[in-house]
Structures are given as structure tokens and as C-alpha cells.
Amino acid sequence: MTLRFFTGGINHETNSFSKVPADEHRFRLTRYGRGAEILERFRGTRTVYGGFLTAAETNHVTLTSTVSSFAQPSGPVVREEFERQMALTLEDLREALRTDGVDGIVLGLHGAMVVAGIEDGEGEYLARVREVVGPDVPIGVELDLHANISPRMAELADILIGYDTYPHVDQYDRAIELLTLVARTVRGEISPTSALRKLPILAHMTVQNTASGPMADWLALCHEIEARPGVLTATITGGFPYADIPDVGMAAYVVTDGLPELATQYANELSEFAWARRTEFQPRLTSVDDAIRAASSSPGPIILADVADNTGAGASGDDTEILRALIAHGANSAVLVPMYDPGVVAEAVRAGVGATITTTIGGKVDDGGGAPLEIEAYVRTITDGWYSNYGPMSTGSRTGMGLTAVLEIGGHDGIEVVCSSVQRSPHDLQMLRSVGIEPTRRQIIVVKSSVHYRADFGPIATEIFEVDAAGLAAASWARLDFQNLRRPIFPLDPDMEWTAQ
Ligand SMILES: [Zn+2]
Structure with missing residues (x-):
């Protein structure tokens, strides 16, 4: 049976220290589209949408796209612009529900978006989508490796999958993984249950490189955990440190097949590993x-x-x-x-x-x-x-x-x-x-x-x-005037203690 999936996403990585607002012009300058046109623009490319399109074919899924947008990183997204894109998104979602129905939702979101007056942009996006579709339609979200995952995001989505790579060369592969898991959920083959652990570490961008160093080792453990029985997928994020908000920073997230305690246990294991290596997540300049x-x-x-x-x-x-x-x-x-x-x-x-x-x-x-x-x-x-x-x-x-x-x-x-x-x-x-x-x-x-x-x-x-x-x-934290981070956080509070338990 062919499944009907809905896709879209408002994407921004927000640097709180920038005075440049992300307005409509800034979105249109980078990427802004709605409907079949934006999907087709990415066919054959190794991007998130390219991956959704490939996986849709193999999983017998028809895809309907609403607004898919991306503004070059800057200061917060202008509230009116977020509301405008959100209104179009929900209008398309209601229309899809009314006509063909929606079996599942796969979104491409960045994960570090701050909207004027809304610190957790993606949490807000997911809350509004969830409100329209109700609790039973599975929602999967592909995130950037620099996502600042919030507990609200993890609660509202059934499956989050972050890129495994920085440079981000696996957007396409993660999109295929995500859509396939959501399709299996809709078909009743799996029942995802997840656990999120936030780590109080500011990790610099330069050491989030996944090709070498602590991030490479952390990723190796993540892959090992993904291969264990009962685990559907696992994600580690470095976080985006220039978003001056409480939910900033690294995270470990594990999805198991109906085994919530196992998800928690493995998320803790991933967190303890990164915490033990916390000094290595600082830049050498x-x-x-x-x-x-x-x-x-x-x-x-x-x-x-x-x-x-x-x-x-x-x-x-x-x-x-x-x-x-x-x-x-x-x-x-x-x-x-x-x-x-x-x-x-x-x-x-x-x-x-x-x-x-x-x-x-x-x-x-x-x-x-x-x-x-x-x-x-x-x-x-x-x-x-x-x-x-x-x-x-x-x-x-x-x-x-x-x-x-x-x-x-x-x-x-x-x-x-x-x-x-x-x-x-x-x-x-x-x-x-x-x-x-x-x-x-x-x-x-x-x-x-x-x-x-x-x-x-x-x-x-x-x-x-x-x-x-x-x-x-x-790259030097001392050059930035953080005001809203959840404290304590390493290395701003160098002697702090922490445990995942
Ligand atoms: Zn990124």
C-alpha cells in the first residue's frame, strides 16, 4: 500500500550575537520554496530532500511538500516571517489531511533556530504541527549536527536523526534512514521510543569535525550502539554554541524499538563518554x-x-x-x-x-x-x-x-x-x-x-x-558575552561536576 507523507521545514542556525535579522529577503536569497517545485529542485542531489525523494520511491511513499526554506545563518528569525511561513505550512498540512490524508511526516529542520521571542524555534514548529495532526501520526525530523536539541523537540517528534558528519556530507543518507524508519513505524513494524540527554558542554565548531579527534571517537561509539539489538537509531550533536539560549550544547539521543529503559541507558553511556573527554572539545588556535x-x-x-x-x-x-x-x-x-x-x-x-x-x-x-x-x-x-x-x-x-x-x-x-x-x-x-x-x-x-x-x-x-x-x-569563548546559557556549563564553569544518571 502506498503511504502519504508530508514534508517541509523552516531552517535557520541562529547566532544570537549577530544584529542581522533573518527576514523574508534573507530566506529568499538562500532557499525558499513551497510544493512540488521545491521537491523537484532537489531531485538527484545529495541533500535532505534528495534523500527523501529516493527513499520515498523504495518505501512506496508519495511526498507532499509545504514550505521548505533556509536562510543563511544570522541573528534571530523575524517573528512575522516565522509566523508567515508557519501559517502556510499549517494551511498545506490541513489541506493534505482533508484531501488524501497524511500517514507520516518527515521534516528537514536545522535544530538551532531562534525566533524573536521564541528561543526554541524547532520546538515551536513541532508543537504547531503536532497540534494539527494529533498524537498518532509519526513525525520524523532530520537535524543538523549543530542542532541544540531541546527536550520539547524530543518529546514532540517520534524520531530525530542528526547528520553524522561535519563537514555535512551525509544529509542524503540520513534522510533515507529517517524516511525508512517513519515508513516502518506507520506500517506497524516498529514502535520507536526515545531518550535525550543534554550535556553541559560548549563544544567549539572546530573540534566538532567528525573526521578526527574526540568527535570521531564519540561517533564510533554512537555507531556501535546503533548496531546493538533493539536500537533503531542514535544521534550525537555538537550543538551550536553561538545561540545564547538555555538549551545550547551537545546532546545524545537514542531511539529503541519499544524499549524505553534501554534508550535511557545508552543515551547515558554516550553522554558519560563525551563528558569524560570534555577538555578535548575546546579549540586549539x-x-x-x-x-x-x-x-x-x-x-x-x-x-x-x-x-x-x-x-x-x-x-x-x-x-x-x-x-x-x-x-x-x-x-x-x-x-x-x-x-x-x-x-x-x-x-x-x-x-x-x-x-x-x-x-x-x-x-x-x-x-x-x-x-x-x-x-x-x-x-x-x-x-x-x-x-x-x-x-x-x-x-x-x-x-x-x-x-x-x-x-x-x-x-x-x-x-x-x-x-x-x-x-x-x-x-x-x-x-x-x-x-x-x-x-x-x-x-x-x-x-x-x-x-x-x-x-x-x-x-x-x-x-x-x-x-x-x-x-x-x-573561537575563544572569552571574546563572547554569553547571558542566557544554562549554568553551570563547561568550560565557562571549569570545576563543575556532572553525571548522566
Ligand atoms: Zn551544521
Whole structure:
């Protein structure tokens, strides 16, 4: 028998320290769609919706999509915009219930959304959906690895599944896993029961990399637990530390087949493991000057990660601290990708390719990561900013960084700045190749990213330095003014004790 599933999701990762609101324009700039059109846009891609579409076929499920949206991380979602998208979502849900019926719900939500006046954005989304469908329709949610899972989310959904990877290269696979489990639930083959444990740890983005270090070991245990009898799925999350809310932080979550005590036991086991390794979830950083000196003196390409200005974590993307230092050091064969400054791109377009402009770049969205910087730059390339992702992340999908200019500072072998008109973080080497820069031929590559760059940039780098700069996604906790976290939390309260029991 064919099952009828409903899908959708409002996605945002909220950085409480950003003053940039997530409004309708910001959603439309990244992703906003409703109905069959948005589903079809993702067919054949290794994304959440791509996975739902594949799994729908194998599980004999027809999918109906409501609003599916994603705004580039920033400050909280504007309340009116959340209410507008939510109203459309519930309207579509009621319509689906009225016409064909709804057997199950699979959602793609981020898990770290804060709405103005609502700290737990996903909890609120799920509460409103649950209210319309009632207690009996199974709800499954795919979450980001940076989700700040709340007890309310775990209570309202039957199954949560977070990405296992950071860089997030398994969105597609987790979507297939989720839809399949929800379909089995609807068919009465399994009865999911879950347990959530929140961990009082602020884990930095840079150490949530699942390829190595404590996160890799924690994930190995998670997979081992998933393979034990009675376990349907398990999720560990690093959390998104820049959301200054009580539910911030790491979590362990286990779903068993009708065995609630076993779910609790395994969630505790996962939590104790991470707690024992808590000191390893803190960043190891290099100062800006030391990183540039080291990167100038060994064979390249050497990557400097400006983690503090990762727009993927809600930073402004126009911090100038590292560019200023590159110029001061007289760096050669260096490229910085990207610098968000639509005003400078417009100036470059007016001056034209081949012109030299004198202008002030960066520090305009937020000057906490360095004041605006005076530069004289040669305009080498102007493009429409579109490229296809060929690397392991979101393979096959297209990314637009808006009208884009490549500026050269300090001559042909000096510093190239990829200046974008839209905030984007570098996940794919095509961000450089599409504007005529061959990354393997450069000495220093500065990426405004925490970890995602590693999937595609990592293999070409001889070395990587995570740089301690100022910015809205600063790696040093001391640079951020937390007000609303649930205390105690490690490492802000370094001597605290905790047990999962
Ligand atoms: Zn993430």
C-alpha cells in the first residue's frame, strides 16, 4: 500500500550575537520554496530532500511538500516571517489531511533556530504541527549536527536523526534512514521510543569535525550502539554554541524499538563518554601573525581558517583582521575567500575589469572583527558568482554568491580577494575555480569557515591553521558575552561536576 507523507521545514542556525535579522529577503536569497517545485529542485542531489525523494520511491511513499526554506545563518528569525511561513505550512498540512490524508511526516529542520521571542524555534514548529495532526501520526525530523536539541523537540517528534558528519556530507543518507524508519513505524513494524540527554558542554565548531579527534571517537561509539539489538537509531550533536539560549550544547539521543529503559541507558553511556573527554572539545588556535609567518615559510597551499568570520555560523563575512595582517606581512600568492562587500563589488563593476580602484573594504556589517580597511586593488575578474558544487558536500547543487569581483592587492603575485555580494562560506573549491583561481597553485588560502571547507579544501592543503581572530563566531569563548546559557556549563564553569544518571 502506498503511504502519504508530508514534508517541509523552516531552517535557520541562529547566532544570537549577530544584529542581522533573518527576514523574508534573507530566506529568499538562500532557499525558499513551497510544493512540488521545491521537491523537484532537489531531485538527484545529495541533500535532505534528495534523500527523501529516493527513499520515498523504495518505501512506496508519495511526498507532499509545504514550505521548505533556509536562510543563511544570522541573528534571530523575524517573528512575522516565522509566523508567515508557519501559517502556510499549517494551511498545506490541513489541506493534505482533508484531501488524501497524511500517514507520516518527515521534516528537514536545522535544530538551532531562534525566533524573536521564541528561543526554541524547532520546538515551536513541532508543537504547531503536532497540534494539527494529533498524537498518532509519526513525525520524523532530520537535524543538523549543530542542532541544540531541546527536550520539547524530543518529546514532540517520534524520531530525530542528526547528520553524522561535519563537514555535512551525509544529509542524503540520513534522510533515507529517517524516511525508512517513519515508513516502518506507520506500517506497524516498529514502535520507536526515545531518550535525550543534554550535556553541559560548549563544544567549539572546530573540534566538532567528525573526521578526527574526540568527535570521531564519540561517533564510533554512537555507531556501535546503533548496531546493538533493539536500537533503531542514535544521534550525537555538537550543538551550536553561538545561540545564547538555555538549551545550547551537545546532546545524545537514542531511539529503541519499544524499549524505553534501554534508550535511557545508552543515551547515558554516550553522554558519560563525551563528558569524560570534555577538555578535548575546546579549540586549539594559532595567533594571526604566527599563522601568516608559518604559512609563508613552508610549501603550500597552507590554509588559514578564519573561523571567527564563518558566515555559515552567522558571522558577518566582512571581518578585516586577517586581510589587514596579510597586507602588513607583504604576503605573496595569497587568496582570501570570500569577503562579503556588495558595495565594493559594485565599485569594481563601475570601474571595470582592468581598472585599479581605491576603496574601503569590509567592517561594514559588523566591525567587531576589524575596522573597514583602505585598499588599492586591481579589478581582475567579475562574474555572476554562480558555481556548481563538485566536492563531497551538497554535490550537484548550485551555489550563488551574487555578483563577484576578484581584486588583487599588492600586484599580480600578491593577495587576491574574492569579493562577494552575498554572504557565503567556502565549502567547495569551485568557489575559487569558478572565478579563475587555481587553489592548488597558491601559497596561502584564507577561508572564512570553521570546518566545512575541510571536505574539499582539506585534501589539497599541506597544512591547516585555525586562527584566533575576533568575530561573531570567535573561537575563544572569552571574546563572547554569553547571558542566557544554562549554568553551570563547561568550560565557562571549569570545576563543575556532572553525571548522566
Ligand atoms: Zn551544521
